Amino acid sequence: MSLLAVSNLAKRYRRGGKPFAAVDDISFEIGPAETLALAGPSGSGKSTIAKLVLRLIEPDAGRIDFEGGDFLALSGAALRTRRARLQMVFQDPLAAFNPRATVARVLDDPLRIYNIASRAERPRRIAALLERVGLDTSLAARAIHEISGGQRQRVAIARAIATRPSLIVLDEAVSALDVSVRGQILELLLDLQRQERIAYLFISHDLGVIRAVAHRVVILDAGRIAESGDARAVIADPQSAVGKALVAATPKLVRTSQDAS
Amino acid sequence: MTVLLSIRDLVIAYRRDGIEVPALKGVSLEVLAGERLAIIGESGSGKSTLALAVAGLLARGARVGGTIGWLLPASAGAKAPLSVLPDISPSRGEIGNSGAGSLLATSKIGEGGDHSVISPLEGEMSGRTERGAKDRQPSALATSQPRLGRDIGFVFQDPSSSLDPVIPIGKQIAEVARTHLDLTWPDAYTKAKTLLERVHLPNPDATLRAYPHQLSGGQKQRVAIAAAIAAAPKLLIADEATSAIDTIVQAEIVALIRRLVAEDGMTLIFISHDIALATTLADRIAVLRHGELVELGEARQIIEAPRHAYTRALLDAHLGLDAKPLLDRQGASA
Numbered sequence A: 001m002s003l004l005a006v007s008n009l010a011k012r013y014r015r016g017g018k019p020f021a022a023v024d025d026i027s028f029e030i031g032p033a034e035t036l037a038l039a040g041p042s043g044s045g046k047s048t049i050a051k052l053v054l055r056l057i058e059p060d061a062g063r064i065d066f067e068g069g070d071f072l073a074l075s076g077a078a079l080r081t082r083r084a085r086l087q088m089v090f091q092d093p094l095a096a097f098n099p100r101a102t103v104a105r106v107l108d109d110p111l112r113i114y115n116i117a118s119r120a121e122r123p124r125r126i127a128a129l130l131e132r133v134g135l136d137t138s139l140a141a142r143a144i145h146e147i148s149g150g151q152r153q154r155v156a157i158a159r160a161i162a163t164r165p166s167l168i169v170l171d172e173a174v175s176a177l178d179v180s181v182r183g184q185i186l187e188l189l190l191d192l193q194r195q196e197r198i199a200y201l202f203i204s205h206d207l208g209v210i211r212a213v214a215h216r217v218v219i220l221d222a223g224r225i226a227e228s229g230d231a232r233a234v235i236a237d238p239q240s241a242v243g244k245a246l247v248a249a250t251p252k253l254v255r256t257s258q259d260a261s
Numbered sequence B: 001m002t003v004l005l006s007i008r009d010l011v012i013a014y015r016r017d018g019i020e021v022p023a024l025k026g027v028s029l030e031v032l033a034g035e036r037l038a039i040i041g042e043s044g045s046g047k048s049t050l051a052l053a054v055a056g057l058l059a060r061g062a063r064v065g066g067t068i069g070w071l072l073p074a075s076a077g078a079k080a081p082l083s084v085l086p087d088i089s090p091s092r093g094e095i096g097n098s099g100a101g102s103l104l105a106t107s108k109i110g111e112g113g114d115h116s117v118i119s120p121l122e123g124e125m126s127g128r129t130e131r132g133a134k135d136r137q138p139s140a141l142a143t144s145q146p147r148l149g150r151d152i153g154f155v156f157q158d159p160s161s162s163l164d165p166v167i168p169i170g171k172q173i174a175e176v177a178r179t180h181l182d183l184t185w186p187d188a189y190t191k192a193k194t195l196l197e198r199v200h201l202p203n204p205d206a207t208l209r210a211y212p213h214q215l216s217g218g219q220k221q222r223v224a225i226a227a228a229i230a231a232a233p234k235l236l237i238a239d240e241a242t243s244a245i246d247t248i249v250q251a252e253i254v255a256l257i258r259r260l261v262a263e264d265g266m267t268l269i270f271i272s273h274d275i276a277l278a279t280t281l282a283d284r285i286a287v288l289r290h291g292e293l294v295e296l297g298e299a300r301q302i303i304e305a306p307r308h309a310y311t312r313a314l315l316d317a318h319l320g321l322d323a324k325p326l327l328d329r330q331g332a333s334a
């Protein structure tokens, strides 16, 4: 049984007065504890799909089933309860916070908003969350502008798992990190997936990263699915023009500097 | 190969909230004429600081020690002695001649503990370095040291930051050609059109009249490259010039830089945090870590036989299309 099923999703915007489809007839499924990656060139619709799945924007057509129910039909208290099961981590996820806000404050929010822990219980829960993502509990008192990019991304993941989600949408969540830090964050995500059976909708333009962590991949081109399948198989032998172009453009660790082009 | 640029014991520290932040801790290296040198290292390792020092674009208040010496052929059109760091008082600049037809200029700064403020920048830049030339143009550029633009082309990560939003593309490129090549406006515009063709922008005539916001990120970066090479500089510096654009466009820009450098015989300093990207372009690779040069070698040697543990760590952390997936390493599967 699928955890998330997206069917015939469409979203149109206007460009220069003319409507165009940013997302056009998109369907895919994600199972529990599975990672599905979305890849594609800039503007192909990856972030728009993420926002639709999170219901940050409403589709023009299509259906989204999440945890066995019609997600788009939910509203009010029912929507709020279900939303706790669906979290997100973006490229600079703490950018929306006042940089003086403390790490504790950032983690306190979801615990309070979703009634997960009483006021007295929260400091202990915050410490546990920090430990879960490999951070020292003393970090709770620090302002978010005082911690490194890698630490910020761990805090964002801690915030996302605070509500015990079954699915996390990650939009370019590791793209701005140094390779060594990126590797550690990817390991953390895989560990959480194994331990807590969390599924990921993993958006990245980097096929190397996708190949390392995703089970399946959907390659997008101008709002439509160009191809999809097992991540390793698709990347090893892409069939679509855009899939081939993405693979060809991925920098390889071999010296090719002598050829003229 | 002859040496274009000789950097000796370069020490640079910024001042932030009254505290000194060391950015480079005694870096020495030579850049050879006509080579493609990549500088890699993680965030904060000092890559941009090194590039900005070479271009004379350091933030005001940066403390600098060591020397940056240039060996430029006399044909470079230099009239005044060249010193890379603007506004160093003549008594501090150490200038000498070397070799036939060559002009050697060495800037010797901050002997002993006596560091001096060397760059007359408006306002102090802070934190990361993806902002553009506009923010850091030395104010005395036009009069004293017209080096940047003429001898050095600089391409930043964010092309919007080096392009003026309210001036048409063509005028911005023509301005560089006019200033540094002494061209009339009509000739400078003709030159600008040729440059837009060279960087493969579709419909150069229309692009000349376009404003930056009408172009995509990749197109803007092509314009920034056209402006950087307008005066046929000896040295092109690209600081994370392809980091903000998608993989397909990145590959196109890298191919473009490689071709332009080959055609014009330019020397290239290519800065990137991506070791694989660096190897697609570079003859040699310099690895910076915490403000120190930990390894410098032929690109092939760096990939196949890295000497420093940190270089090996960077290579290991690279997730290539042939790497063993983390999923398998952990034995996890859905």
Ligand SMILES: Nc1ncnc2c1ncn2[C@@H]1O[C@H](COP(=O)(O)OP(=O)(O)OP(=O)(O)O)[C@@H](O)[C@H]1O
Pocket: A013, A014, A022, A040, A041, A042, A043, A044, A045, A046, A047, A048, A049, A205, B246
């Ligand atoms: N709010 C909006 N109004 C109008 N057009 C939009 C809006 N949001 C996105 N678009 C357009 O929809 C298309 C898809 O955008 P989207 O952000 O989903 O791309 P993406 O695949 O995430 O790209 P990137 O890799 O650059 O993040 C683009 O052409 C974009 O310009």
Ligand SMILES: Nc1ncnc2c1ncn2[C@@H]1O[C@H](COP(=O)(O)OP(=O)(O)OP(=O)(O)O)[C@@H](O)[C@H]1O
Pocket: B014, B015, B016, B021, B022, B023, B041, B042, B043, B044, B045, B046, B047, B048, B049, B050, B059, B124, B125, B126, B127, B128, B129, B273
């Ligand atoms: N204008 C400045 N004022 C204060 N500190 C600065 C300034 N510019 C850079 N720094 C600091 O100097 C060090 C080196 O920075 P630099 O920008 O050279 O690194 P980098 O290797 O280019 O990093 P990145 O990959 O993030 O661009 C860092 O600690 C940085 O925070």
Ligand SMILES: [Mg+2]
Pocket: A046, A047, A048
């Ligand atoms: Mg996006």
Ligand SMILES: [Mg+2]
Pocket: B047, B048, B049, B129, B130, B239, B240
């Ligand atoms: Mg930098």
